[in-house]
Amino acid sequence: MLRFRATLSLALALALLSGCKSDPNTPEYWEKKLSDAKRGDAKIQVVEALRTSGNLKESFLPMLHQQLTTQKRPEVKAALARAVGDLKSPSSLQPLQAALDPEATDTDTALANKELVAALGKLGDPKAAPALTGMLKAKDSYTRIEAIQALGLLRAPEAVEPLLKLASNEATEPFLHKKAIEALGRIGDARAVPLLMQMLTKERQGISFYVESSYALYQVGAPAAEAVIAAMENRDAALAKWAQDNGVNPASYAMKGAQILGDLRDPRGEAVLIKQLGFTNADPRIQALVRMQAAEALGRMRSQAAVRPISALLTEEDPTVRSSYVRALVLLGSHDAVPALQKAAEKGDWYAREVAMRGVALLSEAQEQPLFTKWAQAEPAVTAKECQDSGGDGCENPDALGMKRAEVILRYAKVPEAVKTCGVDDGCWSRKLADKEASVVERAALKLGRSRNPQHAAALAERLSEKDLDARFALIQSLDWLVSDSKEAAVKAREALPKIQSQLADEKGNSTFIKVNEDLRRLAFRLERA
Structure with a gap:
């Protein structure tokens, strides 16, 4: 009996020790370390140590939320916001919002706001949109950028009007313009189309917004196609007046609109694009550019009606x-x-x-x-x-x-x-995707892309890192066709999405692939939304 009592006492002691303040698996342990740290930099070190310790889990949130409320130093709040953001819990919404200081003017508080906004974005909770929208008026540009990106990721419709106001404000920094345009594209609301159409040809301080605007219009989809066709047919009086007032060459929309229609492959654009093959201009360079863009767009659309008129241009x-x-x-x-x-x-x-x-x-x-x-x-x-x-x-x-x-x-x-x-053996063509001759790879990819057979999606996706630019373009375009033609192909291709996103990140800034990877980026977006 005595031996049993001794054993029981030892077990109880061990149980108590496992939950005591010296156990780094408990929030109490880290709370005490924060309390013991007197300087701000020491407290930050404690929080960062917690983040990298492997011990951070959801049960720590009440303690972290309390610390967000009680800690006075903004740089410590910034560190706590990063830790809270790591856990991505809906329960963090109110504590993070309460810790924001929209009127901040000093650098440290602005940094805290930036981290708090980033953490709110990580939650993925649409309820964070009002607080994030409020931070678009923050005095610190980095905080505003973080808020813009978070609202885009949340696809918050209530952010459309504030983002439009931000993107159309001539006093706004061009970089913020670009970020606002990107967020509007991510949200995909048709209300953004008129401004995006202007930004296609807008320049400020020698900076173009074409790349961001054209991609955003692609993300919006069908309403953007309607606007582009109207611009190319000179049916948008408001846009035509804006272009005239801002010194925009009328041919700009013929040229840039064709690129967008080619990306969207909206069949409603076929007639206007075929007409553009006969576009004339006093400047032969402009004439050629408009015709070239129209031809390539028709190629992407697989418009068989365009074969004869394009052949005539050879x-x-x-x-x-x-x-x-x-x-x-x-x-x-x-x-x-x-x-x-x-x-x-x-x-x-x-x-x-x-x-x-x-x-x-x-x-x-x-x-x-x-x-x-x-x-x-x-x-x-x-x-x-x-x-x-x-x-x-x-x-x-x-x-x-x-x-x-x-x-x-x-x-x-x-x-x-x-x-x-x-x-006509598709299996043979699938094997040719690994051929040493780039033109054979290109022919094989296009053959499979036109097949409407979802079974070829995986083989095409596997080869998207092809180094030859023409072959890579054919692989991307062909997989894009398959994904459009078949839901089953989209499901199969979506398995390659992490690999595609990783490739885009690895090759970002690589001038060799910058153009063809715009097509890859659009394919990735199509797969995300599939």
Whole structure:
């Protein structure tokens, strides 16, 4: 009996010790450490130690909420806000809101506000929107930025009007303008469309808002397409007057609107885009840019009505302009464009011809393979004459240059070779996604993207980090088509979303991928909302 009592006493003692103030698994332990720390920096060290200790859990929240109320130093409140935000509990809404000081003017309190706002955003609770909206008027820009981003993540409709006011205020810093535009896009409310249409062409202090505005309009979706079409057809009198008053070139909306319609692939835009293929302007550069954007948009939309009018534009011998038309025809995927491409492949300088040859390859059937042998055999003589007539890079040794170009042409012959091998076998084309030849990968991706078969979504998603830009673009576009065509494909592709987001983060600021990753970013958004 005595032994039993001794054992019981020991067990009780151990139980008491496990919950005492010396146990870092308890909130009491950290509360005492905070109380013992006399200086602000020491208290901050305690909170940061708690955050990294692995002991922080929801049962600590009452203590942390109480500390938010009682701690006077704003820098300590900032640290506590970070800890509370880590737990993302709805119960933290009121304590975080109560700790805000909207009238703050000193740096330390402004920093506390910023961290409190960030913590509120992490909660993901729409009830935080009123407090966050109030912080849009904070004197500190960093706090306002944090509030803007949080409201965007919450997709808070009550924030639309305040954000519109902020984004249209000429006294607002351009960076805040950009953040407000991004938040409006994230919220996706049609009320933002008129302002976003203005910001497409707006510049302040030499800073453009086109990237942010075009993406925001893409996020809004169908109402944005309606506004873009109205602008391109000159039916938006208010926007036309604004553009005139602000010195905006009327062609800007024809050019930039086409890009947005191509992203949205709204079929209502097909007619206006086909009309833009015949756009004329006194400045040939503007004329070409509008036509190029219209062609590429029609390619993304898979508009078969555009095959013939775009093919007719291949007489253009500027390589950059012709390249846009070729890309559009490749996206459209019609073999009917091959005769015009073949004709273009024999006119112009090397760069113009090579672009057309590439188009033939990407739309070829097996019977087109001999064309590339013919072109390769003729290229040394064609290059020699080109060097004699106009010179250029590499013309100091025209024979070597001609042979080098012939090798490029023969590489394109691998595409019709793959067509001969795979035919209509999608399984074969799926394996070709790993081919060493980028043009074969591009052809395979587009073939699978047009298949409407959701089973290919995973294979396309797996290859989105392809380094060749044309191949990566084809992979992104093809997966985007599949996701649009099939809910099942969207479900399968959504499994790759974390990997896509990680890729976008890793490649952010990389100038090589900046343009093609705008398409990847839109795909990621489509998958988020799927």
